Amino acid sequence: MGLATATAPGTVPGRRLTGRLKVVLAVLLVAQFMLAVDFSILNVALPEIGDGLGFSLGGLQWIATSFALCAAGFTLFFGRVGDLVGRKRIFLAGLAVLGAASLAGGLATSPTVLIVARIAQGLATAAVTPAGLSLLTTSFPEGPLREKALGLNGALMSAGFTTGAVLGGVLTDLLSWRWSFFVNVPVALAVLLVAPAVIKESRPVERPRLDLPGALSVTLGLLGIVYGFARAGEHGWTDGSALAGLLGGAVLLAVFCLVERRVPQPLVPLHVLRRRTVAWGNVLGLLAFVTETSLVYLLTLYLQRTLGFSALMAGVSFGVLGLGTVAGGMLAPRVIARGSTLTALVAGGLIQTVFTAVLLLLGDSASWMWLLLPATFFGGVGNMLVIVGFMVTATSGLPDREQGLATGLATMSQQIGITMGTPVMSAIVTATAGGATAATATAGAVLHGVTVAIAVNAALVLLGVLIAALFLRGRRTPTGA
Structure with a gap:
């Protein structure tokens, strides 16, 4: 199939979405939202899973780690495989594997079966995420339509991570931890039924060899x-x-x-990495996902270990953060259209820095929720401005033949950021809490450790602002389409 046919949706002129493109966007966003939910939906359910299947205390962490290792480690590889066999094809195959793995995880009767299911879910995520993002960037022309699509994608990805924490608590409390797996099955089936009819294949005219x-x-x-x-x-x-x-x-x-x-x-041509937009854009994306996802972990410790909230109440509290990310995702395309991607990156980073630093004032009583809730809302808005700015920056100005690589790099930055943020901040909390783990430290020690980690978190966000201001100056995203 020629390039003109493969990227036909992207040739649509104008600034308005057609009915068909709206369906394409909805299908891709639903899939990406489901993948984001999977990163956090089991966090609250881990103790229940351990009791139900007989996991050892040390083995329990592998439920999350096995998924994260595969999701982050294989993203770039599957991004290039999508260029070889077709992004639509690997998108659909990955969704089928995800649905089957989720069903197997929900029916698991032993730790081994559950870990294998999580590995399969991670591999499916590594395949579907870059393929879905490539289909998104090649289906919408560079400019306002793509910025709007990436804004919605970024908002739902970030909101999905937060929703997973809430949904996992609700499903585990009301039904069973198994429904944290089963919930994926009907969603994957629905996307598999609709996607083949509305999404066109996308691949470079000249297929590259696999390095x-x-x-x-x-x-x-x-x-x-x-x-x-x-x-x-x-x-x-x-x-x-x-x-x-x-x-x-x-x-x-x-x-x-x-x-x-x-x-x-x-696999990664060095001339692509020499592009300022690709190289520094991905650094900013890595910092954006490291800081916001790890902040959820830090505030979970604060809410549960310092304030004594239940897992469900702690999860529900993050609904405000989710609203902030959705608002930021809706706002980002307007900020970019009126200014530039640099405007979104710097303004968003400054907003996130300020409202992360505000959390340093948190005390040891529930009355401090008046500060935490608005701070997480506005911090979420700022973080989403950065994420959308990163996505637009890292995928703009590249030909279709390099979109699989560009989106693979962007997805890899995202997955690694999500994966490494929590352990880095966990190590800081443990070190500053006198070497005690989060589960054994006193409420005061946890608060001290969380405060130090929040300070590091805010410093990393500010570092991202400085990187954007220094290395991406003068870079504007074309807004005509």
């Missing part, structure tokens, strides 16, 4: 890095396995860079 040495080195390198961070968050930065994972991952990523310089068709 197997590059794919193996970057995938194993990312697995090592993510494993190292996850292990450090659980056992501290002096843990031998954590250090081995981080060191081994760093070595493999260095090998990947050497491989990419020599192979004729590299």
